[in-house]
Amino acid sequence: MNIDKIIQGKKVIGIAGHINPDGDCIGACMGLYNYIVDNFKESEVHVYLEPIPNIFKFMKHSQIIESEMTENHHHDLFIALDCGDTGRLGKFSEYFIDAKETFCVDHHETNKGFADNNYIFPKASSACELMCELVEDEKMTKTIAECFYTGIVHDTAVFQYSCTSSKTMNIAGKLMDKGIDYSKIIDDTFYTKTYHQNQVMGEALVRSKLYLDGKCVASYIDEEAMEKYHVLPKHLDGIVNQLRVTKDVKIAIFLYELTKGEFKVSLRSNCDINVAKIAVKFGGGGHDKAAGFSAFDEPNEIINRVVCEIANYVNNDK
Numbered sequence: 001m002n003i004d005k006i007i008q009g010k011k012v013i014g015i016a017g018h019i020n021p022d023g024d025c026i027g028a029c030m031g032l033y034n035y036i037v038d039n040f041k042e043s044e045v046h047v048y049l050e051p052i053p054n055i056f057k058f059m060k061h062s063q064i065i066e067s068e069m070t071e072n073h074h075h076d077l078f079i080a081l082d083c084g085d086t087g088r089l090g091k092f093s094e095y096f097i098d099a100k101e102t103f104c105v106d107h108h109e110t111n112k113g114f115a116d117n118n119y120i121f122p123k124a125s126s127a128c129e130l131m132c133e134l135v136e137d138e139k140m141t142k143t144i145a146e147c148f149y150t151g152i153v154h155d156t157a158v159f160q161y162s163c164t165s166s167k168t169m170n171i172a173g174k175l176m177d178k179g180i181d182y183s184k185i186i187d188d189t190f191y192t193k194t195y196h197q198n199q200v201m202g203e204a205l206v207r208s209k210l211y212l213d214g215k216c217v218a219s220y221i222d223e224e225a226m227e228k229y230h231v232l233p234k235h236l237d238g239i240v241n242q243l244r245v246t247k248d249v250k251i252a253i254f255l256y257e258l259t260k261g262e263f264k265v266s267l268r269s270n271c272d273i274n275v276a277k278i279a280v281k282f283g284g285g286g287h288d289k290a291a292g293f294s295a296f297d298e299p300n301e302i303i304n305r306v307v308c309e310i311a312n313y314v315n316n317d318k
Helices: 003-007 023-039 086-098 127-134 142-155 166-176 182-191 195-207 223-228 239-244 275-280 299-315
Strands: 012-016 044-048 077-081 102-106 117-120 209-211 216-221 251-259 262-269 290-296
Touching: 003 023, 012 023, 012 086, 023 044, 023 077, 023 127, 023 142, 077 086, 102 127, 127 142, 127 166, 142 166, 142 182, 195 216, 195 223, 195 239, 209 299, 216 239, 216 299, 223 251, 239 251, 239 262, 251 299, 262 275, 262 299, 275 290, 275 299
Parallel strands: 012 044, 012 077, 077 102, 102 117, 216 251
Antiparallel strands: 209 216, 251 262, 262 290
């Protein structure tokens, strides 16, 4: 499939990713935006995302992102990226439903193909990897490559996750050949943390507990802790991965408070246990090794319920 054929002739195009956008979601959206404005100058293009972390604002044209809805946009084509269903688009699902034609590019195994046209490959490392397959290589600029490389780096945890394939590495190599400063992208967007971010990570590690004979580790950060360390939910990236690399742990659980009593739950797997199947049981979804959902309750109660579900898999060695 070539995305040019889908874009051709569309006057007004909307692009959106999932709520609480991460590096892959933002990279896919901004990479596609830059591709369209470079090659389809007759098209009017809008990108709809919730406010993005500052670390991703180096991407060209990130300032054009629209985080609020208006009543004036009617789209000839609406493209959903890194979304498993319309609900993951949040409020912008209204634009998707209203569009004349829809297209979805995604790598979530829970995606059943909700758009008019779909490009869904659950074994792909990231939406950005799939975008690299859809755009024409000769039209891939350094600016576009920066966006897609960022997305691949974040959804593979710098090529650590098992979703990283030889294809992933080959695509990343081609993006590097476009002249991007790949080491700076990795350092600035994945590894570099503020002093307060390091402090709150320390808090999460101190609060962490082992379950299931050390096979599971869990921790949480509530609103009180975020206020104490002057951080927002978007500053908590990396904590669940730090929990994941605990010796002998098979599954890591990390919660952070979104609103009073509502927690975002992130799951990471180091083994053959598919955490997406666990997340689905709590109304969420994701990938084999990385998944999540939202829940209302006391954090320890949520953790206990999740651990009980995980126990069914650990005990059966699934």
